Amino acid sequence: MNPRPISRRRALVLGGAGVAALAAGAAGWISTAGSPAAGTTLDAGATREPLAPPAELTARDGRLQVELVAATGVRLAGRDTRALGFNGTSPGPTLRLRPGDELAVRLTNHLDQPTNLHTHGLRVSPQGNSDNPFLRIDPGASFDYRIPVPPDHPPGTHWYHPHYHGTVADQLFGGLAGALLVDGGPPLPVDDDRVLLITDTTLNADGTVPVASPAERMQGREGQLVLLNGQHQPVVSAAPGHAQRWRLINGCISRVLAVRLEGHTLQQIAQDSTFLPAPTPHRQLVLAPGNRADVVVQPDRAGRFTLLTDPYDRGTAMSGMGGTPPAATGSTTLATLAVDGPAATAPALPTTLPAEPPPAAATATRSTAFQMGMGGMRGGTGNTTTDALPMSFTIDGRSFDPNRDDQIVTAGTVEEWTVTNTGPLAHPFHLHVWPFTVVAASDGRPTTGVPQDVVLVPATGWVRLRIPFTSHTGRSVYHCHILDHEDAGMMATIVVR
Numbered sequence: 277m278n279p280r281p282i283s284r285r286r287a288l289v290l291g292g293a294g295v296a297a298l299a300a301g302a303a304g305w306i307s308t309a310g311s312p313a314a315g316t317t318l319d320a321g322a323t324r325e326p327l328a329p330p331a332e333l334t335a336r337d338g339r340l341q342v343e344l345v346a347a348t349g350v351r352l353a354g355r356d357t358r359a360l361g362f363n364g365t366s367p368g369p370t371l372r373l374r375p376g377d378e379l380a381v382r383l384t385n386h387l388d389q390p391t392n393l394h395t396h397g398l399r400v401s402p403q404g405n406s407d408n409p410f411l412r413i414d415p416g417a418s419f420d421y422r423i424p425v426p427p428d429h430p431p432g433t434h435w436y437h438p439h440y441h442g443t444v445a446d447q448l449f450g451g452l453a454g455a456l457l458v459d460g461g462p463p464l465p466v467d468d469d470r471v472l473l474i475t476d477t478t479l480n481a482d483g484t485v486p487v488a489s490p491a492e493r494m495q496g497r498e499g500q501l502v503l504l505n506g507q508h509q510p511v512v513s514a515a516p517g518h519a520q521r522w523r524l525i526n527g528c529i530s531r532v533l534a535v536r537l538e539g540h541t542l543q544q545i546a547q548d549s550t551f552l553p554a555p556t557p558h559r560q561l562v563l564a565p566g567n568r569a570d571v572v573v574q575p576d577r578a579g580r581f582t583l584l585t586d587p588y589d590r591g592t593a594m595s596g597m598g599g600t601p602p603a604a605t606g607s608t609t610l611a612t613l614a615v616d617g618p619a620a621t622a623p624a625l626p627t628t629l630p631a632e633p634p635p636a637a638a639t640a641t642r643s644t645a646f647q648m649g650m651g652g653m654r655g656g657t658g659n660t661t662t663d664a665l666p667m668s669f670t671i672d673g674r675s676f677d678p679n680r681d682d683q684i685v686t687a688g689t690v691e692e693w694t695v696t697n698t699g700p701l702a703h704p705f706h707l708h709v710w711p712f713t714v715v716a717a718s719d720g721r722p723t724t725g726v727p728q729d730v731v732l733v734p735a736t737g738w739v740r741l742r743i744p745f746t747s748h749t750g751r752s753v754y755h756c757h758i759l760d761h762e763d764a765g766m767m768a769t770i771v772v773r
């Protein structure tokens with residue numbers, strides 16, 4: 277049932293001395309060896325181990341107080357690596373709250389570059405020490421976040437990751453991500469409630485994460501290892517007749533997942549943070565970077581079934597300029613579902629779910645455009661990651677400037693936005709704090725009718741969104757969730773007042 281009691285695990289919190297030793301032992305948080313040549317990368321050290329959930333930290337008495345230490349040195353894909361984690365693990369601990377709780381995070385930065393924290397999907401204030409993407413936490417510093425979750429916040433699957441502009445892609449590709457769940461919602465006939473946080477990365481032979489080339493950053497990096505909860509192709513066990521809720525989170529910085537489970541239908545119950553009106557069967561579920569889908573899997577017979585992601589064509593940044601060719605032509609295995617026991621039918625799902633009613637009609641319209649152009653960045657940020665690109669990544673022709681107000685919106689209104697994409701690559705549009713309902717898309721794909729916070733804008737296409745700016749006021753951002761593009765400038769500010 278949901279929520280079911282879940283055994284609490286203690287977070288592994290490295291002592292200060294341990295963290296310092298780890299940090300000092302690294303020449304840099306990321307290898308300076310450049311992109312891996314063939315034969316110099318690390319394969320998974322362990323495959324097909326039982327799925328291990330991230331540690332779980334649950335709010336008590338209306339509050340979840342946690343310390344997150346971002347540092348180098350985690351076990352990833354069955355290897356001891358120089359990749360990044362929170363509290364020594366990648367993913368970091370799963371944070372579990374209820375509507376009305378306060379999330380209090382002390383974030384300590386043991387990286388050698390600035391960082392901060394974003395609670396992706398939460399409808400919370402973007403101001404002050406709440407979900408504020410403009411904060412900068414320097415190496416060695418700590419910061420205390422206080423994020424009150426409103427009492428009417430919808431239950432659902434969210435996640436957290438760093439958001440300091442210019443370093444977001446490297447830090448997430450390095451391993452810094454975790455799940456953030458808001459409990460509640462109808463009872464579901466499931467025996468397990470699992471986080472399946474999917475990330476990808478590449479490891480050099482020495483366990484460091486390679487520096488991305490300009491071509492990789494333009495295309496958006498796709499790692500050689502696709503990981504589930506930091507594991508390589510783990511085994512999820514199940515019994516016939518016992519359903520499981522899987523909270524799929526696409527934490528990859530660029531890769532679009534097209535998820536499929538052999539021999540099964542995925543019954544989707546929620547998209548991003550909120551419930552669908554009814555369970556919806558899918559053979560394959562497409563998740564852009566940042567998207568989530570809650571699905572129920574109902575095994576009814578014994579067997580071994582592969583959970584995989586099919587190739588997805590998101591376009592090519594530049595033909596002839598070293599745009600990364602798709603790494604794999606076939607499907608990639610994410611996990612194996614191992615079902616043991618006598619055949620039995622899982623209980624039926626509810627026929628309706630508590631979807632939010634659609635937003636009121638829009639009273640204002642607005643357009644914004646993702647653009648890629650020749651010539652690189654105008655007015656560099658001083659960040660070598662972004663300044664070296666021979667192409668510009670902009671919104672409405674402008675590169676991100678945290679001090680410029682790009683969109684000014686009147687609080688309390690509902691707006692209809694048309695987001696266009698002038699280029700040859702699909703870009704996932706993401707708006708912080710104010711989820712939107714997709715009204716239509718140029719490729720004619722079906723829309724869910726419920727709020728979401730990431731939507732893929734097709735190459736040379738558009739999406740039309742309805743956005744209620746009725747919850748919080750404040751200043752935040754919207755951007756491409758191919759995080760290499762975001763770091764290259766494809767981000768803009770929005771002020772709701």
Ligand code: C2O
Nearest residue numbers: 394396439566706
């Ligand atoms: Cu998941 Cu602004 O990001």
Ligand code: CU
Nearest residue numbers: 394396397708
């Ligand atoms: Cu976000």
Ligand code: CU
Nearest residue numbers: 703756758761
């Ligand atoms: Cu993009």
